[in-house]
Amino acid sequence: MEGIWMTAAFYLLAAIILGSALLVVLLKNIVHSVLWLAVCFVAMAGLFLTLDADFLAAVQVLVYAGAVCIMVVFGIMLIQRGDMGSTNLFNNQTKAAAGVVALVLAVCGYLAATTPWASPAAAVPENTVESIAEIMLSKYVIPFEVAAILLLVALVGAIFLAKEVKADARND
Amino acid sequence: MGENIFTGIAAGLRTYLAGAGVPPLASEFIVMVVKLLAVIIFVSLNVVWLVYMERKVAAYIQCRIGPNRVGPKGLLQTVADVVKLLAKEIIIPRRVDKIVYLAAPVLVFVPPMMAFAVIPWGEGMAPIDLNIGVFYVLAVASLSTIIFWMGGWSSNNKYSLVGGMRVVAQMVSYELPLVLSLLGVIMLTGTLSITEIVNAQRGTWFIFAQPLAFLIYFIAGVSEVNRTPFDLVEGESEIIAGPYTEYSGMGYAMYMLAEYGSMMVISCMCTIMFLGGWLAPFGWTFLPSWFWFFIKVYAMIFIFMWIRWTYPRIRVDQLMGFGWKVLVPLSLANIFVTGVGMYIYRAIGW
Numbered sequence: 001m002e003g004i005w006m007t008a009a010f011y012l013l014a015a016i017i018l019g020s021a022l023l024v025v026l027l028k029n030i031v032h033s034v035l036w037l038a039v040c041f042v043a044m045a046g047l048f049l050t051l052d053a054d055f056l057a058a059v060q061v062l063v064y065a066g067a068v069c070i071m072v073v074f075g076i077m078l079i080q081r082g083d084m085g086s087t088n089l090f091n092n093q094t095k096a097a098a099g100v101v102a103l104v105l106a107v108c109g110y111l112a113a114t115t116p117w118a119s120p121a122a123a124v125p126e127n128t129v130e131s132i133a134e135i136m137l138s139k140y141v142i143p144f145e146v147a148a149i150l151l152l153v154a155l156v157g158a159i160f161l162a163k164e165v166k167a168d169a170r171n172d
Numbered sequence: 173m174g175e176n177i178f179t180g181i182a183a184g185l186r187t188y189l190a191g192a193g194v195p196p197l198a199s200e201f202i203v204m205v206v207k208l209l210a211v212i213i214f215v216s217l218n219v220v221w222l223v224y225m226e227r228k229v230a231a232y233i234q235c236r237i238g239p240n241r242v243g244p245k246g247l248l249q250t251v252a253d254v255v256k257l258l259a260k261e262i263i264i265p266r267r268v269d270k271i272v273y274l275a276a277p278v279l280v281f282v283p284p285m286m287a288f289a290v291i292p293w294g295e296g297m298a299p300i301d302l303n304i305g306v307f308y309v310l311a312v313a314s315l316s317t318i319i320f321w322m323g324g325w326s327s328n329n330k331y332s333l334v335g336g337m338r339v340v341a342q343m344v345s346y347e348l349p350l351v352l353s354l355l356g357v358i359m360l361t362g363t364l365s366i367t368e369i370v371n372a373q374r375g376t377w378f379i380f381a382q383p384l385a386f387l388i389y390f391i392a393g394v395s396e397v398n399r400t401p402f403d404l405v406e407g408e409s410e411i412i413a414g415p416y417t418e419y420s421g422m423g424y425a426m427y428m429l430a431e432y433g434s435m436m437v438i439s440c441m442c443t444i445m446f447l448g449g450w451l452a453p454f455g456w457t458f459l460p461s462w463f464w465f466f467i468k469v470y471a472m473i474f475i476f477m478w479i480r481w482t483y484p485r486i487r488v489d490q491l492m493g494f495g496w497k498v499l500v501p502l503s504l505a506n507i508f509v510t511g512v513g514m515y516i517y518r519a520i521g522w
Contacts, residue, residue: 054303058308065314
C-alpha cells in the first residue's frame with residue numbers, strides 16, 4: 001500500500017522537477033525563471049521527504065528555496081531594466097547545449113548502470129540530525145571548516161567592495 | 173478540568189472509526205485531515221478577530237473607543253469588513269504580470285499556515301510532532317520573502333517595486349538574528365523537537381536562562397512580520413502600501429490576514445521557545461494546558477500591538493544598521509556565552 005503511494009509521489013515530484021527546470025531554462029523572462037526555480041527546489045525537498053530525509057528536506061527549503069532564490073532576486077533588482085521581457089537570453093545556443101547535455105547524460109547513465117545499488121537492510125533512523133552533525137564534525141571536519149572559511153572570505157570581500165565604493169564617492 | 177477536550181475528541185474519533193470498520197491507516201489519515209482542518213479553520217477565523225483586537229488596542233491607546241456598532245461591542249465589525257472585501261472587485265491593472273500578480277496573494281497565506289502544522293496548542297496537541305519542528309518552522313517561514321516580492325514585482329508599479337525590494341532586504345537581514353537567537357535554546361536542550369523543548373522548561377522558562385535571545389528573537393520577529401517600528405515595507409507616508417499598492421478587495425485582505433497569521437506564528441514560537449509553551453506557571457494547573465498556551469500567545473500578540481501603536485517607524489538605513497551591526501553580533505555573542513556557560517556549569521558540576 002505504502003509502496004504504491006511512494007512510487008506515485010516519486011513520479012509526480014520527478015515530473016514537477018523536470019517540468020519546472022525546463023521552464024527555468026526556456027522562459028524568456030528571468031523573473032519567471034526564478035519563480036520556477038523556487039518551485040523546482042521545493043519539489044526537490046519533497047523528493048528528500050520520500051526518502052525519509054526530513055532534515056535534508058528542511059535544509060533544501062531553507063537554503064535553496066529560501067536563500068538562493070533570494071540571492072538571484074537581489075541580482076535581478078540590482079540590474080533592473082525597463083523591459084524584463086527578454087532578460088534570459090542565454091537559451092538560444094541549442095546545438096552546443098545539446099552536445100553538453102548528451103555528454104552529461106551519457107556519463108550519468110554509465111555511472112548509474114555500473115554502480116552496485118545496495119539498499120540498506122536496516123530501517124532509516126528516526127532522528128538523522130545527530131548522525132549528520134557527528135559525521136560533519138569528525139570525519140568531514142576539514143571540508144566543513146574549509147567551506148566555512150570560504151564563506152567568511154566571500155563575506156569580507158563583499159564588505160571590502162562596499163566600503164571601497166563609498167570611499168570613492170566621498171573623494172568625488 | 174477541560175484538559176482533555178481536544179485530545180479526547182481525537183481519541184473518540186479514532187474509536188468511532190475503528191468501530192465502523194475503517195482500516196487503521198485510513199482512520200489515521202482521516203484523523204490527521206480533521207486535525208489540520210481544525211487548525212486551518214481556527215487560524216483563518218482567529219486572524220479576523222485579531223484585526224478587531226488590533227483596532228480596539230489602537231483605540232484605547234489613542235483614548236478612543238474603537239469599533240462598537242456592528243454586533244455586541246463591535247465584535248462583528250471585521251466580519252462585516254471581510255464580507256465587504258469579498259464582494260469588492262479585484263482590479264487588475266493593465267500592464268501587470270497577471271499570473272504572478274494573482275498568485276502572490278493566494279500563496280502568501282501558505283507559509284504561516286504550514287508552520288501551524290507543528291505548533292503544539294497544548295500538552296500532546298501538536299497536529300504533527302516532527303522531531304525537527306523548530307527547524308521546519310524556520311524553513312517554511314523563509315519562503316514568505318519571495319512571495320511578497322512576487323506581489324511587489326508583478327504589480328509593475330514603482331511604489332510596489334520599492335516595497336518589494338525593501339521586503340527582500342529586510343526579511344533576509346532579520347532572518348539571520350531570528351535563527352541565531354534560537355540556537356542558544358537549542359544548545360541548552362540539545363534537540364530540535366518542539367515537544368522536548370517545552371518539556372525541558374519544566375524547571376525554568378528559557379526567558380530567564382536566555383533573556384538576550386528572547387529580546388533578539390522578539391525584535392527580529394517584529395521585523396519579519398513587517399510591523400511598526402519596522403514596517404518600512406508598507407510605509408504609507410513614503411511608498412503608499414509597498415507591495416500591496418495595486419491590490420484591491422480580497423487580494424489586499426489576504427496580505428493583511430497573512431500578516432496577522434505570521435504574527436501569530438512568531439508569538440507561538442516565542443511562547444514555545446521562551447515562555448514554557450503549554451506549561452502552567454507556579455504549578456497553577458487548575459486551567460487546562462491549551463488555555464495557558466493561548467494566554468501566553470495572546471499576551472505576546474498584545475505586546476506586538478502595543479509596540480505598533482507606541483513607537484514611530486525607523487529609517488531604512490537605521491533598520492539595516494541595527495540588524496547587521498547590533499542584532500547579529502549580539503546573537504553570535506549569545507551563542508558564545510551560552511556555549512562557554514554550559515561548559516562552566518558542567519565543570520563545577522551543577
